[in-house]
Amino acid sequence: MKSLFLNTVKRGAVVGTVAVSAVALMLTGCGEAPPAPGAGGTENAAAANFLGCIVSDSGGFDDQSFNQSSYEGLQKAKADLGIKVKEAQSASTADFAPNLSQMASAGCNLTVTVGFLLAKATEEAAKANPDLHYAIIDDNTIKADNVKPVVYDTAQAAFMAGYAAAAVSKTGKVGTFGGINIPTVTIFMDGFAAGVKYFNEKQGKDVKLLGWDAATQQGSFANTFEIIQEGTKITNNLISEGADVVMPVAGPLGKGAGDAILAANSGGKDVKLVWVDSDGFLTAPTYKSILLTSVIKTMGAAVESVIKDDLNDKFDPTPYVGTLENEGVSLAPFHDLDSAVSADTKSQLEEIKKGIIDGSIKVGSKASEGLLAATP
Amino acid sequence: MSGVEMGSSGTAPDGQGAKPDAPNPAPPEAKSAKENNGTQLVREIMSGNAMISVLAVVVALAIGGILIAFTDARVTAAMGYFFSDPGATFRAMWAAVSEAYGALWRGATYDPNSRTWQGRLGIFETLTFATPLILSGLAVTLAFRVGLFNIGAKGQIIIGATFAGVVGFMIELPPGIHLIAVVVAGAIGGALWGGIAGFLKAKTGAHEVIVTIMLNYIAVSLVLYLLKNPLRDPSSSNPISPAMHETAMFPLLLGPNYRLHAGLIVAVLAVIGVSWLLNRSTLGFEYRAIGANPRAARTAGMLVSRGYITVMLISGALAGLAGVTQLAGTEKTLDADIAGSIGFDAITVALLGRSKPWGTFFAALLFGAFKAGGTSMAINADVSIDIVAVVQSLIVLFIAAPPLIRSMFRIKAVRHEGVTA
Numbered sequence: 001m002k003s004l005f006l007n008t009v010k011r012g013a014v015v016g017t018v019a020v021s022a023v024a025l026m027l028t029g030c031g032e033a034p035p036a037p038g039a040g041g042t043e044n045a046a047a048a049n050f051l052g053c054i055v056s057d058s059g060g061f062d063d064q065s066f067n068q069s070s071y072e073g074l075q076k077a078k079a080d081l082g083i084k085v086k087e088a089q090s091a092s093t094a095d096f097a098p099n100l101s102q103m104a105s106a107g108c109n110l111t112v113t114v115g116f117l118l119a120k121a122t123e124e125a126a127k128a129n130p131d132l133h134y135a136i137i138d139d140n141t142i143k144a145d146n147v148k149p150v151v152y153d154t155a156q157a158a159f160m161a162g163y164a165a166a167a168v169s170k171t172g173k174v175g176t177f178g179g180i181n182i183p184t185v186t187i188f189m190d191g192f193a194a195g196v197k198y199f200n201e202k203q204g205k206d207v208k209l210l211g212w213d214a215a216t217q218q219g220s221f222a223n224t225f226e227i228i229q230e231g232t233k234i235t236n237n238l239i240s241e242g243a244d245v246v247m248p249v250a251g252p253l254g255k256g257a258g259d260a261i262l263a264a265n266s267g268g269k270d271v272k273l274v275w276v277d278s279d280g281f282l283t284a285p286t287y288k289s290i291l292l293t294s295v296i297k298t299m300g301a302a303v304e305s306v307i308k309d310d311l312n313d314k315f316d317p318t319p320y321v322g323t324l325e326n327e328g329v330s331l332a333p334f335h336d337l338d339s340a341v342s343a344d345t346k347s348q349l350e351e352i353k354k355g356i357i358d359g360s361i362k363v364g365s366k367a368s369e370g371l372l373a374a375t376p
Numbered sequence: 377m378s379g380v381e382m383g384s385s386g387t388a389p390d391g392q393g394a395k396p397d398a399p400n401p402a403p404p405e406a407k408s409a410k411e412n413n414g415t416q417l418v419r420e421i422m423s424g425n426a427m428i429s430v431l432a433v434v435v436a437l438a439i440g441g442i443l444i445a446f447t448d449a450r451v452t453a454a455m456g457y458f459f460s461d462p463g464a465t466f467r468a469m470w471a472a473v474s475e476a477y478g479a480l481w482r483g484a485t486y487d488p489n490s491r492t493w494q495g496r497l498g499i500f501e502t503l504t505f506a507t508p509l510i511l512s513g514l515a516v517t518l519a520f521r522v523g524l525f526n527i528g529a530k531g532q533i534i535i536g537a538t539f540a541g542v543v544g545f546m547i548e549l550p551p552g553i554h555l556i557a558v559v560v561a562g563a564i565g566g567a568l569w570g571g572i573a574g575f576l577k578a579k580t581g582a583h584e585v586i587v588t589i590m591l592n593y594i595a596v597s598l599v600l601y602l603l604k605n606p607l608r609d610p611s612s613s614n615p616i617s618p619a620m621h622e623t624a625m626f627p628l629l630l631g632p633n634y635r636l637h638a639g640l641i642v643a644v645l646a647v648i649g650v651s652w653l654l655n656r657s658t659l660g661f662e663y664r665a666i667g668a669n670p671r672a673a674r675t676a677g678m679l680v681s682r683g684y685i686t687v688m689l690i691s692g693a694l695a696g697l698a699g700v701t702q703l704a705g706t707e708k709t710l711d712a713d714i715a716g717s718i719g720f721d722a723i724t725v726a727l728l729g730r731s732k733p734w735g736t737f738f739a740a741l742l743f744g745a746f747k748a749g750g751t752s753m754a755i756n757a758d759v760s761i762d763i764v765a766v767v768q769s770l771i772v773l774f775i776a777a778p779p780l781i782r783s784m785f786r787i788k789a790v791r792h793e794g795v796t797a
Contacts (some may be wrong), residue, residue, distance in 0.1 A: 053755075060554065088755050092716030094707060097635070098501060098748070101757045102483070105495020114612055120709060129492070129573065182614050222598065 027371035039319040047082040053108035053309050055099045056089045057115035059225060064284065065277045066299055070114045070137055073303030080304070081311060095123035104129045110310045112137065112303055116184060122147065133315050135306045137299060138184050139317050140372060150302050151372055152322035155191030155293045155365035156356050157329040158247075159322045160349055162195020163273050164293055164331070165245035166207040168272065175210040176236045176241030177257075179250030183367040188249040188276055190214050190365035198352070198361070204241060210243050217366055222250055231256025231287065239271055241263050245292060247274035254280070258287035265290060272337065279332040292340070294332035302328060321372060324358045401506025424736065429728050430773035431785060433742065440767040441473045444759055448472035448679020476759040484745035491632050498748050500636040504706060506744025508533070510643040511673025511698035512722035513729060513736040514650050515570070515691040519584075520731040521654060522687045523667040528573055529695040530719025531595035534712075535694020537703040538599050539565025541617055541710040544624035545701065554623040558704050559642065559697065566696015567689045569595065578681035584688070592719065593750040600712045607710065617710035626705045630685065639701030644737075646694060651733040653690075663687055695722070724768055727775045743768070 054074045056063075071087065078085045086106055089101040089269015096118050104125060109132065113122045115205045123142045126134045133146050140149040150213040150285040165174045176192050178185040191210040196209045211234075212219035220238070222230035231253030237259065238246050248257035254275060261271045273280070273287055273292035280287060302320055309315055331349070334341050355361035445451050451472055454464040482489075483498045485492060490496040512529045519526035526532075532563075540562035549557055576582040603615040610618075626637035654660040663675040664684045674680050702714055725743055730733030750764035 086755050088751065088756075089761060091761070092720075093711055093713045094702065094716045095751070097706065098505075098751050101494050101501075102751050105490040105492045106755055107486070107491040117616075117711070120616075135517070180600075180615070223597065290602070 003203075007199065010320040017221070017308070047311060048084070049308075050081075050083040050088065050311050051106065051108045052077060052083045053086040053103045053104065053106070053111040054088070055096065055111060055113050057096075057117045057345060058090055058092055059115075060089050060285040061198045061249060062088065063251050063256075063272075065223075066137060066297065066367055067114050069278055069297070069299040070112060070303050073300030074112060074307070076300060077304045077307040081306065082310065083311065089120075090169045093117055097124065097148065100125040100145075106133060107132075109133060109305055110135060110315075112306070116141075116363065122151075125287075125322075128165075133310055135303070137303075138371075143317075145317055146315075148306055148317050148320040150306065152297045152299075152329050153363075153368055153372060154187045154295060154297055154322075154329050155363045155368045156324045156370060157297075157331050158188045158276075158359075159216070159363045160197040160331040160352055161247065161293055161295045162197075162209075163194035163199045163352060164334075164341060165192070165247065165272075165274060166199035166205070167342070168292060169201075169245050169346075169370025170206055170270065171242045171244045173208045173210055173242040174204065174247075175220075175235075175238035175241070175250065176247040177222065177231075177238065179222055179225040179253060181217075181219075181221050184210075184247045185367075186217060187217075187365055187371055188247070189219060189368035190367050191248055191295075191363055192216060192274075193361050200228070210238055210241055211262050214366070222253055225251045225253065228256040229322075230261040235260035238329075239269060244270060244272060245272045247276065247295070249276050251277075255284065255286075258284065258290065261290050262287070263288065272340070286292045288336050290337075291335060292337050293334050296330045296332050297322060298328055298330070323357075324353055339346065379415075382539060382709035383690045386407070397780075429489065429730060429735070429739070432728070436767045436775055437477075439770055440763050441477065442478045443489070443766060444763055445469040445472050447760075452705050457554035472759075473729060476753050476757040476763070479757040480746075480749035480753040480764075481761075482749070483756070485747030487752065497634070498632055498752065500630060500634045501748035502741065502744040503640055504635045504637070505747040506666065506740045507637075507639045507643045507701045507705060508698040508718050509721055509740035509743050510737055511646055511693045511701060511724050511742050513647055513717050513725035514733060515566075515694035515698070516693065516722045516726035517729060517733060517736045518650055518654070518663075518729045519687055520726060521667045522663045522683060523670065524574075524687065524691075525586045525682065526570065526573070526588055526688070526695075527568070527585050527723065528570065528591050528692075528719075529698070529722040530715045531588065531592040531697035532569045532593075532692040532717055533699035533702070533715040534595040534599050535569040535699070536562040536692075537699030537710055537714045538602065538607075539696070540624075540700045540703050542621065544620035546607075546709075547617045548621060549622040549623065554621065555581040556627065558620075559700055560623045561695040562703075564696070566699060567693035570688040570692015570695065571685065574685040574692075577688070578684040584684075596712055599714075603710065604641040604711060609709070616683070619708050620704060624700070625708065635706050636700070639705040642701065646697065647733045647737045650694070654733065655715030659686070695719070698722070702764050721768070724772050728771055 005358060054071055054073055056067040059067045060066060061067050063259050075084055077083055080369050086103065086108060089103065090096055090099055100111065100121050111133065111134050113136045115137060119139045119141050120135060122134050123144065126144045126147045130146060135150055137150045138140060142153045143151060152229050164296060174196060178189055178340045193209050193214040194206055195213055197207065200207055220234055222234055224230055231248055231250055235246055235257040246257055246261065248254045258273055264271050272292040273290045274292050278294065278296055279296055282292050293350040324330065352361060356363060406570040408539055419677050450468040451465060454468040458465050464493050484502045487496055487498055512533060515529050516526050540558045542559045573584050573587040573591060577584045577589050600615060603617060607617045608723065609616055626639045628634065628640060629636045654663065662678050664688055665678060666680050668678050698718060699714060703710055707714060725739045726736055728739035746768065750761045754761040755761050
């Protein structure tokens with residue numbers, strides 16, 4: 001048995017070496033060897049010693065949504081400020097506590113946790129490590145001196161998107177659906193609904209919203225953030241019910257919605273897509289031709305600014321609330337579909353933006369009340 | 377010992393008869409009966425010995441190492457000038473792999489560089505992660521021995537945790553009694569969910585693989601529905617339950633600095649219990665007989681359908697207990713993701729443990745170490761935790777394809793199995 005094992009190891013080693021050299025040769029490494037590494041210049045000693053960390057929720061850092069933009073904020077801070085970073089993806093809720101404990105064990109000065117699901121784990125980690133700082137995205141339930149909540153009143157930007165969608169709709173029906181019926185999702189749908197309603201009041205029209213009832217807080221949900229085909233299915237239903245603008249609020253399922261619209265349009269329909277979280281024109285260029293606009297949460301900038309504050313010893317636990325006013329949320333340009341939106345609508349949107357900022361227009365979202373409330 | 381011999385050697389003659397002549401895993405006579413095809417496959421996967429498990433892990437780790445080496449930025453950079461300095465490539469490869477696996481090892485055992493005590497003794501994290509895997513692995517193992525593939529550990533964990541949660545956060549009971557009630561409720565919940573599949577298999581012949589997979593989806597949707605309605609924490613707008621009462625939680629074994637909890641004791645007791653059940657009890661004898669050949673067992677006067685139902689009840693109860701250790705051990709609140717990947721990791725654990733209770737125990741420890749070390753590897757060596765998933769999947773591949781491993785390492789298939797359960 002022993003000799004068998006040794007034999008095994010030897011064979012394995014040979015196979016490994018052969019494989020390695022073969023691949024190396026295939027890659028034809030003919031370049032010059034670099035000079036011996038010198039000492040890398042560090043502009044700022046404090047920044048070089050600052051460890052900024054991030055823990056994702058189960059979406060992962062490539063979700064084209066809030067994990068990704070928060071992660072990009074951290075990477076930008078690394079590039080701009082010269083800090084060190086560490087990152088951990090969570091596959092499920094059971095990973096949150098171990099990931100956070102590893103971050104504390106590595107000595108992260110500031111750990112960004114992405115999503116309300118991490119609230120409990122973040123609170124416990126913050127309690128166990130009072131000398132370390134934490135920032136949590138999309139949650140405002142933790143009250144601790146070393147935790148900074150970062151939340152967004154997304155309904156403000158979604159209101160504008162709803163108005164724009166109602167204005168361009170030819171069928172008089174617009175649609176939306178969510179991933180899961182949770183406040184961070186329904187805040188978009190609430191804002192969208194309020195925008196459509198405002199359009200009807202101001203213009204004397206009767207544009208219908210499919211997929212969400214703000215009064216009962218019920219609507220169409222895929223009950224997943226993972227199965228992209230569910231997005232296609234729901235979008236097909238919305239289109240067959242007559243919607244010609246669709247806003248999916250379901251992370252990667254947005255791609256499924258885009259595919260459904262492209263297919264419908266090649267069959268003679270004229271349906272448009274409203275992207276969420278990031279500017280879809282940049283992050284999902286496949287759907288450029290059908291993309292009306294996007295409801296943007298600029299999470300990257302918020303993450304970077306929290307890190308910068310912490311680096312300059314200016315960390316404070318007052319919540320950051322992203323609004324139209326501080327450009328934490330915004331409506332993306334219409335890009336390729338600019339001509340589809342009339343000049344009147346554009347100027348009305350500017351008025352609405354001013355109105356929301358100065359408080360003369362109330363968006364009134366149930367989700368936003370719950371999400372932004374100061375007490376849990 | 378005689379009971380053990382019955383279990384393993386009882387399955388061996390069939391395999392011996394088929395293998396020396398041809399690698400074809402299905403002997404011709406098995407094709408005649410539909411029922412035999414499935415059990416034959418299960419038996420094929422169950423057969424083999426601990427050596428194959430060890431080799432599968434070694435080979436999977438080696439391939440994982442190659443992946444780490446070739447995805448490392450330093451290696452890619454060094455390969456750009458491979459012909460002017462080939463040594464640099466190999467040094468970079470060694471650095472990448474040794475850093476990654478070093479961090480994996482330290483994260484799973486002992487890390488002297490950690491800033492916190494929790495981080496320093498990763499071995500306790502390993503045991504914490506292993507606890508639900510032991511229990512759910514046993515669930516799969518036990519069903520395997522009767523010839524059933526219980527793919528439904530996930531659903532049984534979820535329902536078990538839901539039952540445990542209802543008792544744990546909705547009812548107030550004195551300390552001690554409360555925890556016992558939580559454990560019993562979790563076992564009942566899992567048993568019901570597993571029992572559905574067993575009942576359908578016994579009464580209608582519905583294939584347990586299909587039924588258990590479907591029940592997983594139903595369990596997720598059901599718990600999500602409950603979490604949005606009666607079980608939702610009233611102070612939260614998200615689908616999360618309130619926290620368990622302190623009296624309903626497993627006591628921490630090593631104080632508040634470590635997550636290790638008394639659920640581990642439950643898991644070890646379950647290993648001993650299942651080991652006894654399979655090897656010493658009348659019921660276990662029936663199970664192994666049904667697993668070896670259901671028609672022969674029926675001819676011998678055993679109630680095969682009763683065997684299917686009872687084994688799925690016990691299997692489900694074990695998975696339900698895994699849910700309890702998650703909820704009352706580490707998670708404290710119930711959400712739809714309570715099972716995580718445990719339900720499916722359990723299948724790998726059972727395979728790696730050769731469907732033996734103690735084998736499953738050690739396989740679960742290994743997977744617990746992968747989990748604890750994988751986090752450390754991802755954070756400290758900047759290697760994606762997906763590598764761990766790749767290694768785990770490769771382990772399944774190599775075990776589910778024993779002929780491949782046998783031919784790779786020239787192990788003779790004909791061997792008497794004397795491995796104790």
